[in-house]
Amino acid sequence: MKKLLALVIALCLVLGAASAFADGLLKIGYVQVGHESDWRMANTQNYFDVFTKDAGFELELIDCDNDHALQLAKVREFVQKDFDYIVIDPIQTAGWDDVLKEVQEAGIPCIIADRSVDASPDLYTTAVGTDMTAEGETAGKWLAEYLGGKEAKILVIEGSTGSSAAIGRSEGFNKVAAEHKEWTIIDSQDGDFTQNGGQQVMESFIKTYGEDGFDVVVCHNDNEAYGAMDAMDAAGIKYGVDGKIIISFDATHEGLQRTLDGKILCNVECNPIQAVIVMNVIKALQAGETVEKFTLVPDEGFCAPGIESKIVTVMSDEVLAGRKY
């Protein structure tokens, strides 16, 4: 009888450690940035596809609509409800110390996904994401290869101010630009990672600098690039292989289609399919294993057909066919 009781207690302890919830599902709270871009929608869908009940998870994903305060409030709510894991895709790098400490004090493992925070790594369990600075550098290196020493006046449509995606891509690109005295970055404005934002910034650039005032437009994501194209179309400005050079990031299906069509000359990938990696990290933690402080999601760059490159892959129908999002 005593043995049976001990067994029951042991079983309860194991189940209790596996999940705080009676249904045995691991409760995951994900504070998502918002729904600003195709990349973001693909990332959200990917989490719903991976963190299913069949796989043993109960996912609560909150679309924070680019509202940092809301993101903090929702993390605190997850803590109050004693979730098993909290996943944060930080809208901005700054302002995370207090809430991360609260999550830590509650004993809930915390995973920083996609974007990064400007906080001590001691304050969270682990991070998963791409290297945004390397993405910016790839774009810069490709441009250097393509221009081969020619002068260029460059405009930048940045991603949301304060986000690690925008900070990293600017940093990486600027690093390469600093090595090219023949390049001038004329202006750099926030397009908020949206098509509308990209269009508005491009319209104002065209007004200020005119058609002859620029050669290259660097857009921090595909949606901004589409908006910039709309603005150039409306102004009768040519872009692509025989016009202004457009560089973009994300390499979504639509973005790569436009690269294949020779409209976007270089598109640097940022892979939104990250949920399986996050799930594997959670499984490892569940098994009591120690995980790396950072898991890199690899990505590559692409350029339009007809361009030779040692830096990026030349686009083809095959590459596009393999790109579902």
Ligand code: GYE
């Ligand atoms: O590039 C952009 C999105 O954080 C890497 O956010 C992500 C960026 C992505 O809205 O499209």
